[in-house]
Amino acid sequence: QSALTQPASVSGSPGQSIAISCIGTSSDVGGYNYVSWYQHHPGKAPKLMIYDVSNRPSGVSNRFSGSKSGNTASLTISGLQAEDEADYYCSSYTSSSTRVFGGGTKLTVL
Amino acid sequence: QVQLVQSGSELKKPGASVKVSCKASGYTFTTYAINWVRQAPGQGLEWMGWINTKTGNPTYAQDFTGRFFVSLDTSVSTAYLQISSLEAEDTAVYYCARAFGSGNFDYWGQGTLVTVSS
Numbered sequence: 001q002s003a004l005t006q007p008a009s010v011s012g013s014p015g016q017s018i019a020i021s022c023i024g025t026s027s028d029v030g031g032y033n034y035v036s037w038y039q040h041h042p043g044k045a046p047k048l049m050i051y052d053v054s055n056r057p058s059g060v061s062n063r064f065s066g067s068k069s070g071n072t073a074s075l076t077i078s079g080l081q082a083e084d085e086a087d088y089y090c091s092s093y094t095s096s097s098t099r100v101f102g103g104g105t106k107l108t109v110l
Numbered sequence: 111q112v113q114l115v116q117s118g119s120e121l122k123k124p125g126a127s128v129k130v131s132c133k134a135s136g137y138t139f140t141t142y143a144i145n146w147v148r149q150a151p152g153q154g155l156e157w158m159g160w161i162n163t164k165t166g167n168p169t170y171a172q173d174f175t176g177r178f179f180v181s182l183d184t185s186v187s188t189a190y191l192q193i194s195s196l197e198a199e200d201t202a203v204y205y206c207a208r209a210f211g212s213g214n215f216d217y218w219g220q221g222t223l224v225t226v227s228s
Contacts, residue, residue: 003154034212038155045205045218046147046155057216089155091213098171099145099213104154 004029004090004102011108017078020105022090023071028100030071034093037066037075040104041086049088050075077107085109112136114206116219122196122226129192130222132206139187140164143209146180146191149221150202160209161189196226 005023012018022029022037029035037050048057050066053073063078073092077084090102117131132144145160159170161180168180179192193200204222207215 003156032212034214036214038215040155045220046207046215047218048214048216051214051216052211087154091155091157091215093212098169099157099160100171101147101155101157 002100004092004100006088006090006102006105008103009106009108011110012077012080013110014080014082016080017076018080018107019077020075020088020090020107022073022075022092022102024073024092024100025071027095028092029068029073029090031095032093033068035066035068035073036091037064038089038091039084039086040089046089080109082109112208112217114208114217114219116204116206116222119223120225122224123228124196124198124226126196126226127192127194128196128224129190130204130206130224132189132191132219134187134189134208137208139184143213144180144182144189145207145209145213145215147205147207147215148174148202149205150199153202158191158204160213163189193224196224198226200224201226 033053038046040046053068054066065076088105140163146158148156158174161168181190206219208217
């Protein structure tokens with residue numbers, strides 16, 4: 001199972017919105033509404049930000065939103081804040097009943 | 111509150127084995143699956159596999175078969191990851207994570223650094 005494809009880095013200024021894409025195939029992202037997104041600050045445990053494409057766990061800011069079109073899922077962060085600077089990973093259920101992560105995207109808040 | 115507490119860092123020689131533990135508390139252990147995720151130095155997250163805490167049945171990612179073994183002791187609400195015949199490439203932080211639904215990881219352990227070096 002190949003890793004999902006994410007941009008290596010994205011950046012934005014405080015207050016702006018950014019989107020991170022996650023490209024898979026019909027055997028994972030495109031085949032199921034089971035995409036999740038994680039925020040990972042170095043040295044800490046990853047944090048679930050979005051599950052099942054567009055659902056936010058309790059306690060996650062509504063500045064974070066998720067969507068999917070075909071084989072591509074997206075995480076959008078609006079009103080960027082300095083604390084949003086982190087690595088972001090998408091993950092999808094697959095046709096082999098396994099999970100797969102994306103390669104990760106480093107978000108820099110300028 | 112829900113917590114997953116992992117065992118401490120390990121330094122092992124090539125060819126040795128290591129067993130990482132993940133002790134759960136704050137919820138009924140057999141209600142949620144436990145997954146294992148690896149992060150090698152400078153690399154991204156890799157899903158290694160999961161174990162059904164009701165049945166004890168494990169499932170492994172293709173890249174983690176043969177030397178990787180996931181097990182449980184439900185009497186102490188603990189999951190284990192054992193890696194045999196360690197190689198330098200196994201040097202990484204290993205995380206356990208509780209999963210709900212189709213594999214959404216809502217609680218994570220703090221990570222265990224395994225270093226393989228002669």
